[in-house]
Amino acid sequence: xxxxxxxxxxxxxxxxxxxxxxxxxxxxxxxxxxxxxxxxxxxxxxxxxxxxxxxxxxxxxxxxxxxxxxxxxxxxxxxxxxxxxxxxxxxxxxxxxxxxxxxxxxxxxxxxxxxxxxxxxxxxxxxxxxxxxxxxxxxxxxxxxxxxxxxxxxxxxxxxxxxxxxxxxxxxxxxxxxxxxxxxxxxxxxxxxxxxxxxxxxxxxxxxxxxxxxxxxxxxxxxxxxxxxxxxxxxxxxxxxxxxxxxxxxxxxxxxxxxxxxxxxxxxxxxxxxxxxxxxxxxxxxxxxxxxxxxxxxxxxxxxxxxxxxxxxxxxxxxxxxxxxxxxxxxxxxxxxxxxxxxxxxxxxxxxxxxxxxxxxxxxxxxxxxxxxxxxxxxxxxxxxxxxxxxxxxxxxxxxxxxxxxxxxxxxxxxxxxxxxxxxxxxxxxxxxxxxxxxxxxxxxxxxxxxxxxxxxxxxxxxxxxxxxxxxxxxxxxxxxxxxxxxxxxxxxxxxxxxxxxxxxxxxxxxxxxxxxxxxxxxxxxxxxxxxxxxxxxxxxxxxxxxxxxxxxxxx
Numbered sequence: 030x031x032x033x034x035x036x037x038x039x040x041x042x043x044x045x046x047x048x049x050x051x052x053x054x055x056x057x058x059x060x061x062x063x064x065x066x067x068x069x070x071x072x073x074x075x076x077x078x079x080x081x082x083x084x085x086x087x088x089x090x091x092x093x094x095x096x097x098x099x100x101x102x103x104x105x106x107x108x109x110x111x112x113x114x115x116x117x118x119x120x121x122x123x124x125x126x127x128x129x130x131x132x133x134x135x136x137x138x139x140x141x142x143x144x145x146x147x148x149x150x151x152x153x154x155x156x157x158x159x160x161x162x163x164x165x166x167x168x169x170x171x172x173x174x175x176x177x178x179x180x181x182x183x184x185x186x187x188x189x190x191x192x193x194x195x196x197x198x199x200x201x202x203x204x205x206x207x208x209x210x211x212x213x214x215x216x217x218x219x220x221x222x223x224x225x226x227x228x229x230x231x232x233x234x235x236x237x238x239x240x241x242x243x244x245x246x247x248x249x250x251x252x253x254x255x256x257x258x259x260x261x262x263x264x265x266x267x268x269x270x271x272x273x274x275x276x277x278x279x280x281x282x283x284x285x286x287x288x289x290x291x292x293x294x295x296x297x298x299x300x301x302x303x304x305x306x307x308x309x310x311x312x313x314x315x316x317x318x319x320x321x322x323x324x325x326x327x328x329x330x331x332x333x334x335x336x337x338x339x340x341x342x343x344x345x346x347x348x349x350x351x352x353x354x355x356x357x358x359x360x361x362x363x364x365x366x367x368x369x370x371x372x373x374x375x376x377x378x379x380x381x382x383x384x385x386x387x388x389x390x391x392x393x394x395x396x397x398x399x400x401x402x403x404x405x406x407x408x409x410x411x412x413x414x415x416x417x418x419x420x421x422x423x424x425x426x427x428x429x430x431x432x433x434x435x436x437x438x439x440x441x442x443x444x445x446x447x448x449x450x451x452x453x454x455x456x457x458x459x460x461x462x463x464x465x466x467x468x469x470x471x472x473x474x475x476x477x478x479x480x481x482x483x484x485x486x487x488x489x490x491x492x493x494x495x496x497x498x499x500x501x502x503x504x505x506x507x508x509x510x511x512x513x514x515x516x517x518x519x520x521x522x523x524x525x526x527x528x529x530x531x532x533x534x535x536x537x538x539x540x541x542x543x544x545x546x547x548x549x550x551x552x553x554x555x556x557x558x559x560x561x562x563x564x565x566x567x568x569x570x571x572x573x574x575x576x577x578x579x580x581x582x583x584x585x
Contacts, residue, residue, distance in 0.1 A: 035472040035580060058183075059149040066136050067101045068157065074465035075478075075576055076104040078488045080499075084433060084460035086440055090513050092409070092457055093388070093416035094497045095402065097436065099428040100463025102394040105420040106161035108463065109392070111575045112493040113418070117165040118389035120172040121380050121401055123372060127151040127180050134424075152183060158394065159191045161579070165392065166227035171198065173380050175372070177220045188225050195229040202345045203376075206353060222380070248306075248313065248329040249289040249297045263298040264289065267306070267329050269315040276313050276329070278306060287315075287327050300331065354400050358431075360445045361438050366431060369398055377404035381415070388413075394420040399432040403439050406454040433460060459497055461488060471580050474573055476548055482569040483546045484522050489572070494518040494542050506532045510539075517541040520568060524548070537562060544568040 036044065078098065098105045125133035129142030135150045144150070162172060172192070176184050189197065201222035250263070268277045268284035277284060289297040299306065306313065312332045319325060354371035377400055381391055393401035396419035405417040421428050442453035466482050468474055474482075487507050491497055496509040496518040505528040509518040517539045521532060523546055536543075537560070544566045545551055553565045 035470070040581075058152045059146060062146060063136055065103070065154065065157075067103045070465060071104070071107065071471075071576075072580075073470060074467055075471070075482060075572070076100075076107045077464050077466055077482070077485050078108055078461040078492070079464045079485075080488045081460040081462060082499075084458075086437060086456070086458040088440060088453070088455045088457060090457075092455065093414055094457045094459050094495070095405070095416055095436075096418045096459055096461065096492065097396075097399075097402070097428070097433060098418070098420045098461045098463065099423050100420070101422055102420045103158060103161075104463040104465075106158060106165075106394060107576065107579060108489055109418070110161055110164050110579060111572055112489055113390070113392075114164055114575075115167055116390060117392045117418075118167055118170050118386050119381060119383075119391045120162055120166065120170070121174075121377065121391065121393050122162075122172075122395045123175040123393075123397065124155060124395050125151075126177045128177075129179075148180070148183060151180060152187060155184070156187060156191070159187065162392075162394070163191055163227070168228045169386070170227045171383070172225050173383075174223045175220060176223065178217065181221050184223060188223055192225040192227070193229055196226045198224040198226055199344055200224070224383075244333045245314070245330050246333060247316075248299050248301065248331045249291075250300045260298050262302050263300075264296070265299070265303045265306075267299075267313070269327065269329070271315075271327075274315045276310060276315060278303060278310070285327065287329055299329075354398075358398050358400075358435065361435050361443060362431065363444075363446050366398065368425075369427075369431070371398045371400045374400060374404045374407060377401050378408050381405060381408060388415070390416045390418065392418045392420075396421040396432060397427070399435045402432075402436050402458075406436075406439055406456050409456065410454065461492075471573075471576050479548060479569050479573075480523065480546070482572065483520065486569060486572055487520055490520060490544060490568070491518055496542075501535070508532075508536060515539050518544070520544040520546075522546055533559065542566060 098108075127133045127140065127147065129140070129144075129147065131139045131141075133140045133151060133154075135154060140147050140150055166172065174184065174188070185197075185200070201224065202219055203222060205218055205220055248267075265278070266280075266286045266288055268280055269275065269287055270281075270284050275284075280286075289299050291297060301309070309331075314330045314332070316328045316330045317325060318328055354373045354376075355366070355369070357374060358369065358371050359365050381389075381401075381404060391401065391405055396402070399419060399421075402417045402419050405415045409415055419432065421432055423429055436458055438453075440453050440456045440458060442451060444450050464485070466478065466485055468478050487499075487502075487509070491499070491509040494509070494511075494516070496511045496516055498510050498512050500508040500510050500517075502508075505523065505525075506519060506521045510516070517536050519532060519536050519541055521529060521544070540562055542564050543556075543559075545556075546568055547570070550570065551565070551567055556563065556565045559565075
């Protein structure tokens, strides 16, 4: 079915005229030979959300309600275009890199290196999702996308077209642990992080790091100048007593010698020169670690004081968190999770802190094992109220068996395989699944469909209004509440007003957003008699209009 089927004659003429008059410089790829099934579904269905109440986690009513959505991210992004249009501060995604090694599925089939439409399929897949994501960002919002060399060139041009070339803040190049033998001549050990803003007029400053609490890090220097010969004055032995933990810069009987050397034998250097280390000896501690082979190693950690570091980030960097996040994930889950390569938590925290707002909303619609959610929960230890929205499908039961259990354990606490108990970070989580309301075509919504959509759209509306707790549901209406603010959202389902006064009596004491069903637009002025506690909205027409708008943009 053509994506132009619902266009009027005038719209088609304008489209043709635009194409004939344009001489584009940009990216051109083949149209889909087999359009995505999830996209075709949306031509005759409206995506909605169903809440899985049994998986709600609530530990602190003063913290925001984080959201996990199980389902295809194309459907989830359409829902978010109704609930969060223009409200997201930071988007981070780690999409499939399209390596040809069974990392990218298109219509339930892996795309291999020999597929002649390999890049076109990936571009069609990404283009639709990035257009939907673009609508979600605040004017001051930013999006970060991880990628490697397989699609880096294509993604850069695609983002220039989607967000605007002048909205490209920059491209970070990050060293990764190990390396890839994808090239016959070069061992690749880097990947990229593309950063775009919503508006080119936005005066945006990226912060390299924000540290409001005392932190402990290794004294070994990780970075561009890590080798001994670069700074010989920062290469010296530190001595430690394994029993007492005493540290000295002078050789003392019974102490072992510790030098800044990686597990693979590569020489590093210390962050501090010897004079600084002597001066601040009390800030140094002995730490016992294990290498990848289980051998015991010793390191020196340093306590960094409270304060704020705020400076522009380097475009090329070798972070302390260049390694993957598999070890952390395995420890949380109590077993080795095969076939997953999660990002390092510290890396995601670094990204989330590049762009700051008082109470940011962070979206990850390729959430995988849930590293982004874990990172945001960890960041909130500073007393912050960052909120995350994660979207992931349930292929191989990843959402039910990995993402949700991981977040649940991180929030509530868990024991590692070695029997060490890790305190929970606290926080709240609501679990939703995408669902579809059948239609006769997005441009031809029947009255019956309108009624069904109104009765099934409650969770979407509750998310939109930040009133997540369901108070009451019957055949005529439902009521949601934010238990912290006591704000309410009510939805009246039908044009039959025989139970309307009953609803009003139940909600009149609270500030309430009242959604009233109508086959078209309602006269809001006729409800002024309800008083100042009520704000009236139409339902379901605004939802339908969002999907029609998406359809006109050619995203369907």
